[in-house]
Amino acid sequence: MTETVTQPDTPTDPQALADAVTQAMWSRDRATQGLGMQLQSVKPGYALIRMVVRGDMVNGHHICHGGFIFTLADSAFAFSCNSYNQNTVASGCSIDFLAPAREGDVLEAEAVERSLSGRTGVYDITVRTLSGKTVALFRGKSYRIKGEVIAGLQQADGQA
Template sequence: MSELQRNTDAQALAEAAAEAMYARDEASKSLGMRIVGMAPGYAKLSMQVRPDMLNGHQTCHGGFIFALADSAFAFSCNSHNLNTVAAGCSIEYLAPGRAGDVLTAEAVEQVRSGKTGVYDVTVTNQDGRRIALFRGKSHQIQGEVLQGLGAANPNPQAGTR
């Protein structure tokens, strides 16, 4: 199989896994999150800050920013079609989100080895201003997002670069 075919298959699998996960993800849908980019080890989600997401300072409650980053992390680490959950994560808030802002969380796989991975997520507003930085650590559990399709590359350390 050519490198182009492997990349095309991995992209199609990442998109299919994201579509299946999103269909079952009532939390992300209820917050108005949309998937705006998907690739193996990568996800980009957006969400508009609604008035009911504001805290007592009239800025976006940190929990909603965290939820957006966490969802992007989830879609990114499940993009290989292997059921993967969070083992831990942290967030640094850099600037406030405001009512009407469109926040975008871009999750990028930093490393995936064995059953664990590390993902960095940057949350920005519509002007490109960084709102938060999130780091998630993943753990692969049993099963596949889409049963029977297998993984794009179940052992990334075995692949060639």
């Protein structure tokens, strides 16, 4: 059985911990930043992220390429399932595209934890326009691996 050793300066309050994890992950997440995503809210087991559909995100049908919608949902999934400061990765996911998103639309991906037991979790992510139209439904299954998010940042920075 592996034991996680928490760094002495790691917050113990669940929301403060989720905030610290968010800062650590955000500082390293060039993909999410590069697509112009904006974190709106992260709580234990929850995340809300926004993204504006840019002109370079539309496909030959002049609608948002599904890969960008998937990436938005996947980013919300990542921030929600890592919010407990335990390194967590996707073990599987699926997405259903329900309606198109168009250039200029602001999309929100809301990730909600449905189950967390042992090393695994299940998260539902709904992608909507700001007007409330549901664009996609994403389900992610998570698996906890060795290490902590914040400690990983400290190690990368040479602080640990």
